[in-house]
Amino acid sequence: MTYILIFLALFIAELVYFKIADHYNIIDKPNERSSHTRVVLRGGGIIFLCGLWLWSVLYGLQYPWLLAAVTLAAGVSFVDDIHSLPDSVRLTIQFIAMLMLFIEIGMMQWELWWAIPIALIVCVGATNIYNFMDGINGITGGYSLAVLIPLILLNREQHFMEESLLIVIGLSLLVFCYFNFRKKAKCFAGDVGSIGIAFILLFAIGMLVMQKGDVTWLILLVVYGVDGCLTIVHRIILHENLGKAHRKHAYQLMANELKFPHTVVSSLYLCLQLTISLINIYVIPDSLAAHWAYFIGVVIVLFLAYIAFFMKYYHLHEEYLLRISNNQSDNQ
Numbered sequence: 001m002t003y004i005l006i007f008l009a010l011f012i013a014e015l016v017y018f019k020i021a022d023h024y025n026i027i028d029k030p031n032e033r034s035s036h037t038r039v040v041l042r043g044g045g046i047i048f049l050c051g052l053w054l055w056s057v058l059y060g061l062q063y064p065w066l067l068a069a070v071t072l073a074a075g076v077s078f079v080d081d082i083h084s085l086p087d088s089v090r091l092t093i094q095f096i097a098m099l100m101l102f103i104e105i106g107m108m109q110w111e112l113w114w115a116i117p118i119a120l121i122v123c124v125g126a127t128n129i130y131n132f133m134d135g136i137n138g139i140t141g142g143y144s145l146a147v148l149i150p151l152i153l154l155n156r157e158q159h160f161m162e163e164s165l166l167i168v169i170g171l172s173l174l175v176f177c178y179f180n181f182r183k184k185a186k187c188f189a190g191d192v193g194s195i196g197i198a199f200i201l202l203f204a205i206g207m208l209v210m211q212k213g214d215v216t217w218l219i220l221l222v223v224y225g226v227d228g229c230l231t232i233v234h235r236i237i238l239h240e241n242l243g244k245a246h247r248k249h250a251y252q253l254m255a256n257e258l259k260f261p262h263t264v265v266s267s268l269y270l271c272l273q274l275t276i277s278l279i280n281i282y283v284i285p286d287s288l289a290a291h292w293a294y295f296i297g298v299v300i301v302l303f304l305a306y307i308a309f310f311m312k313y314y315h316l317h318e319e320y321l322l323r324i325s326n327n328q329s330d331n332q
Helices: 002-023 046-059 064-082 087-105 115-132 139-158 163-180 190-212 215-237 250-257 262-282 288-331
Strands: none
Touching (some): 002 046, 002 163, 046 064, 046 163, 046 190, 064 087, 064 190, 087 190, 115 190, 115 215, 139 163, 139 190, 139 215, 139 262, 163 190, 250 288
């Protein structure tokens, strides 16, 4: 009954936000780099932060540094959704918030001094990749559920964190998916949503890693990781500005050039990540060597699949860029 009431409260909170966003014109206007064609409300992912705050009020302030970190990072991201902020400001805030997260998971220890800078760079990078991947209907909500479900299953066996938090965040994801995981989305997550949920999921994975002493549990984010990292490498090879909007992710090529429905592409990412994670939990032997072998094997397979996909279909994106360039020339 408690969870039902929480779900209803979050649903109402999302509707209230829609009224506020509509009143203050917090919207996402499509451009030549977008994967959508109509104006949509932005920032619906603020419900993840609302879920975290609601859990903290109802279940006690058990993770104060987590609450502070997500509030800081998501809050600045919400401001950025309304008025663009310099990259230096956003990154500085994200590094500060991530240090808060490390305090919460117990990583700020002298014996781990050498790992903290590496983890900081990896985690802030992962957070921004999560943000980069938020480009079509359903992908952020669906993929986040694919990460959260294995975490709930693992937590029931190993209890590395409060299960009620994972469930409440799951409810906030279901509310968001109701409005976003559809052909015509009512809202987009915005940076406040993608950054906020990324911090929450990294916290949960961090708690698991600290308990098990096994960083291969980052496999829970491997699909996003491979797509995001290889896309960044591709753009560096093309000498592109990494801060500029683009349509070069694999999911964007599927949705835009191959014309796959957004919900189909999002479901593909969801199912792929969920399958990889469940195999790691229930099929791979519970040993560090086995987990490393599986992790490396999955990365190699995804890497080869990504390369093969782009070798076959990237010419379609080049043709799209040429059409855009010709249209701009004609307009001038």
